Amino acid sequence: MLAAPEPSPDPSLSETDANQTFDALIWALSRPGIPRGLPAAGEARIIRALLDRECRAYSADPLILPEIMRTGAQIAEIDAADHVFLGALQDLAPLDRIALGSDLYPDDGATVVLRGQIGQGPGLRLSGPGIESTLTVQIGGLPSGFWQKRRALIRYPMGFEIFILDGAAVIGIPRSTDIEVL
Amino acid sequence: MAYVATRGGERAIEQSERLFREAMGGFDKARVTEIKQSLPYLIDRVMGEASLYDEDLAAIALAQTGGELYEAVLLLRAWRTTQPRLQVAAPVEQEQLFTHRRISAAFKDIPGGQVLGPTLDYAHRILATEVLQGADYKPAPVDPAEAPSPAYQPSVSTWQAENDLLDLPDPDGTEGNDIPDLTREPLLFPSKRAHTLQSLARAETGGVLALGYAAMRGYGQAHPTVNELRLAEAEIEVTHPDGRSFSAGRVKVSQAEVVDKKGEKLGIGYAATFGWNEVKCIAAATLDLNSPGADKGAPTEEEFFLYHTEGVESSGFCIHFKLPHYVTFQSSLDAMRDAKAKKAAANIAKEPAE
Amino acid sequence: MKLADLTKPWEALSYGFLDASAKREMRRKMLKSIAVPGCQMPYASREVPMARGWGTGGLQVSLTLVNPRTRVKVIDQGADDSVNAASIRRFIARVAGTPTTMDTLEAGLIQSRHRVPEEILRDDQVLVLQVPNPEPLRSVQPNMSIARQMHADADYGRMWLQLYEQIVRSGRVMQGASYPSLVHGRHVMTPSPIPRWDVPKQHMARHLTILSAGREKRIFAVPPFTRVEPLVFSDVPYKVEDHGDLTCTRSGTRGYFMNEIPQNDGTSAYEVSDSEWGVKTIRAAEDGGETRGETWYKDGKMS
Numbered sequence: 001m002l003a004a005p006e007p008s009p010d011p012s013l014s015e016t017d018a019n020q021t022f023d024a025l026i027w028a029l030s031r032p033g034i035p036r037g038l039p040a041a042g043e044a045r046i047i048r049a050l051l052d053r054e055c056r057a058y059s060a061d062p063l064i065l066p067e068i069m070r071t072g073a074q075i076a077e078i079d080a081a082d083h084v085f086l087g088a089l090q091d092l093a094p095l096d097r098i099a100l101g102s103d104l105y106p107d108d109g110a111t112v113v114l115r116g117q118i119g120q121g122p123g124l125r126l127s128g129p130g131i132e133s134t135l136t137v138q139i140g141g142l143p144s145g146f147w148q149k150r151r152a153l154i155r156y157p158m159g160f161e162i163f164i165l166d167g168a169a170v171i172g173i174p175r176s177t178d179i180e181v182l
Numbered sequence: 183m184a185y186v187a188t189r190g191g192e193r194a195i196e197q198s199e200r201l202f203r204e205a206m207g208g209f210d211k212a213r214v215t216e217i218k219q220s221l222p223y224l225i226d227r228v229m230g231e232a233s234l235y236d237e238d239l240a241a242i243a244l245a246q247t248g249g250e251l252y253e254a255v256l257l258l259r260a261w262r263t264t265q266p267r268l269q270v271a272a273p274v275e276q277e278q279l280f281t282h283r284r285i286s287a288a289f290k291d292i293p294g295g296q297v298l299g300p301t302l303d304y305a306h307r308i309l310a311t312e313v314l315q316g317a318d319y320k321p322a323p324v325d326p327a328e329a330p331s332p333a334y335q336p337s338v339s340t341w342q343a344e345n346d347l348l349d350l351p352d353p354d355g356t357e358g359n360d361i362p363d364l365t366r367e368p369l370l371f372p373s374k375r376a377h378t379l380q381s382l383a384r385a386e387t388g389g390v391l392a393l394g395y396a397a398m399r400g401y402g403q404a405h406p407t408v409n410e411l412r413l414a415e416a417e418i419e420v421t422h423p424d425g426r427s428f429s430a431g432r433v434k435v436s437q438a439e440v441v442d443k444k445g446e447k448l449g450i451g452y453a454a455t456f457g458w459n460e461v462k463c464i465a466a467a468t469l470d471l472n473s474p475g476a477d478k479g480a481p482t483e484e485e486f487f488l489y490h491t492e493g494v495e496s497s498g499f500c501i502h503f504k505l506p507h508y509v510t511f512q513s514s515l516d517a518m519r520d521a522k523a524k525k526a527a528a529n530i531a532k533e534p535a536e
Numbered sequence: 537m538k539l540a541d542l543t544k545p546w547e548a549l550s551y552g553f554l555d556a557s558a559k560r561e562m563r564r565k566m567l568k569s570i571a572v573p574g575c576q577m578p579y580a581s582r583e584v585p586m587a588r589g590w591g592t593g594g595l596q597v598s599l600t601l602v603n604p605r606t607r608v609k610v611i612d613q614g615a616d617d618s619v620n621a622a623s624i625r626r627f628i629a630r631v632a633g634t635p636t637t638m639d640t641l642e643a644g645l646i647q648s649r650h651r652v653p654e655e656i657l658r659d660d661q662v663l664v665l666q667v668p669n670p671e672p673l674r675s676v677q678p679n680m681s682i683a684r685q686m687h688a689d690a691d692y693g694r695m696w697l698q699l700y701e702q703i704v705r706s707g708r709v710m711q712g713a714s715y716p717s718l719v720h721g722r723h724v725m726t727p728s729p730i731p732r733w734d735v736p737k738q739h740m741a742r743h744l745t746i747l748s749a750g751r752e753k754r755i756f757a758v759p760p761f762t763r764v765e766p767l768v769f770s771d772v773p774y775k776v777e778d779h780g781d782l783t784c785t786r787s788g789t790r791g792y793f794m795n796e797i798p799q800n801d802g803t804s805a806y807e808v809s810d811s812e813w814g815v816k817t818i819r820a821a822e823d824g825g826e827t828r829g830e831t832w833y834k835d836g837k838m839s
């Protein structure tokens with residue numbers, strides 16, 4: 001006899017949160033430059049949706065550390081971290097140490113989360129996968145020379161992904177995106 | 183004429199599963215207990231290949247699948263997916279194994295002694311057909327030894343290393359969470375040592391035997407000598423969150439060391455698995471022995487034997503060929519017909535010139 | 537800390553079957569696969585309650601993405617009622633409580649084996665393709681480690697040579713389904729065993745495609761608006777199956793990918809492969825209600 005089909009399990013609150021957060025992240029990374037809403041502001045949701053004891057994370061912002069540690073992820077130096085939380089970035093130096101992965105394993109390139117102001121600051125012209133032709137956005141709050149530095153560092157398919165957080169809005173910039181500062 | 187209401191597929195699969203299960207009937211806890219008690223070596227094999235040590239769950243898997251081994255292993259592996267990893271147990275040294283059987287083919291006698299233990303090796307394989315006539319099959323009782331063998335012994339390779347006959351591998355100090363875990367990371371090549379051993383530990387017995395046997399017959403460079411084969415129980419030592427370490431129980435394990443005699447020192451191959459499974463351990467250790475320097479594509483090359491002895495993957499892929507493939511087939515037919523038409527057209531074009 | 541802190545409250549089944557850590561790994565790998573379109577990212581690939589080779593890779597992606605509001609469509613060879621499609625659909629609905637649909641336009645997530653639906657997918661839809669063999673170089677290099685190095689070096693010479701040899705021998709590229717394609721000008725990818733008919737649908741599409749091979753433990757993606765170019769020589773153009781002029785004997789629809797049905801008299805009849813497109817066509821003819829969306833192909837030609 002087949003067991004009677006049991007009722008479907010309900011998602012827990014954390015499951016729902018993580019699902020919504022990832023939905024925003026994957027959408028944002030698939031369409032670089034277009035902001036998408038997270039269920040709540042801040043890094044915490046991203047940390048819970050992506051990190052666990054298999055991860056190594058770096059955070060420039062000590063306030064985020066407890067949240068990272070709760071996931072079981074190991075705290076690491078930037079160059080050994082697969083997830084890098086830079087908060088409100090002041091200078092460009094940390095970028096030099098972000099893991100880029102290798103040609104053999106591009107997936108070892110890090111995911112970088114930092115704060116910025118969407119809709120302010122210099123205009124950027126984006127092109128590449130996820131963008132029909134080109135897209136112009138403004139992202140403020142980053143040290144000057146940030147995008148030039150990113151371009152210099154990325155050797156596609158080696159590189160890193162950036163999520164820019166502004167409150168509950170997130171913009172994704174994969175390594176495949178070409179960015180021209182206007 | 184309309185497309186049929188598309189519920190046909192769902193009904194068909196429901197009924198086909200019922201047909202399979204109806205043939206076996208239901209089962210209860212007593213059946214599970216009986217399977218566990220009467221078929222311990224089968225339980226061991228399933229637990230080993232599932233990389234999940236739980237005799238009750240393995241017995242359920244066998245009862246539920248009617249002994250379809252690939253299905254039973256898959257059932258356990260899928261259940262395993264749903265379980266969190268709570269702890270990493272402390273490493274177990276060989277001399278800490280509670281040993282039931284330990285033999286070496288390399289020496290007549292070894293420090294700690296040859297311990298024959300339970301085996302059918304010297305049994306005459308005569309089927310007990312008298313049971314069908316109503317006789318009970320009653321094994322004769324075991325006479326206790328005058329001097330019981332010690333339960334804990336060093337490995338033979340330790341003695342060999344002390345006598346400069348072989349180089350033991352460098353100790354790997356990786357601990358706890360840092361130990362690479364095949365069930366949480368993909369197997370990549372060159373394979374991490376931990377991944378290689380884990381992959382062999384959960385490999386399908388028949389697959390390991392087939393490739394190990396190929397190596398033994400000469401498709402490998404090294405002929406194995408069973409340096410030591412051991413059936414034992416290992417203590418699972420874990421740490422309570424309050425810091426105390428305690429035993430969570432014992433699991434049956436088997437391991438084999440095999441050596442080659444090609445150079446100035448012995449080369450060593452090793453394998454271990456959950457449960458008692460001698461064939462698998464010897465065959466797997468033989469593959470391990472033969473893998474250094476093996477050519478790409480050889481059966482003794484790591485990528486070749488680790489991929490192809492993964493029972494859940496290989497059996498799944500094998501049976502997936504039952505699925506409809508008419509779209510890909512259609513696509514190929516189109517290319518074939520077009521090529522044929524092109525050739526015919528080319529021949530017609532050529533003919534007048536001849 | 538207590539022992540109980542290490543675990544979680546007991547549940548008969550996690551939502552979506554996969555536990556939280558399996559889902560997190562899938563999420564991390566999906567992001568990386570989107571970041572480097574067409575590049576195969578290794579992942580652990582947990583065992584799920586289906587046999588390897590039966591859509592376990594696609595299933596792990598679907599189970600990670602769905603929530604109780606995601607409307608799920610599952611097809612195999614273009615058909616919703618194919619037995620394995622029915623099995624996967626039933627499983628997702630059972631473990632994740634998702635509503636299901638057969639209508640491509642209604643679906644939020646479509647898991648498919650060997651076909652891309654004929655109706656144009658939107659940017660709010662995700663297509664999850666099941667992949668048996670993620671390695672387009674397998675036919676020229678069965679060793680995965682060497683093939684990986686070839687991708688790292690963008691060393692596709694042997695792939696080109698194989699195509700060239702086919703043209704010399706047979707007058708055309710003999711690749712049926714799984715036509716190797718260059719993604720974002722860098723990685724050669726198998727589009728999965730979809731017919732050549734479906735490959736152009738991946739090029740500069742509005743929707744996200746995730747391709748996942750559970751048995752081989754590789755995941756890759758084609759983000760929206762990404763170049764997917766079949767490998768062709770400039771003087772031998774890419775050719776989709778010659779189905780543009782075929783008519784479905786059951787629905788009367790014409791100009792889509794067809795299944796060939798051998799007949800007793802030695803001839804062939806054709807049925808449209810996208811079964812729901814056939815159903816919609818019949819319904820439109822019967823009651824005049826139009827539920828069909830825009831299609832990639834118009835009059836048998838990619839538009």
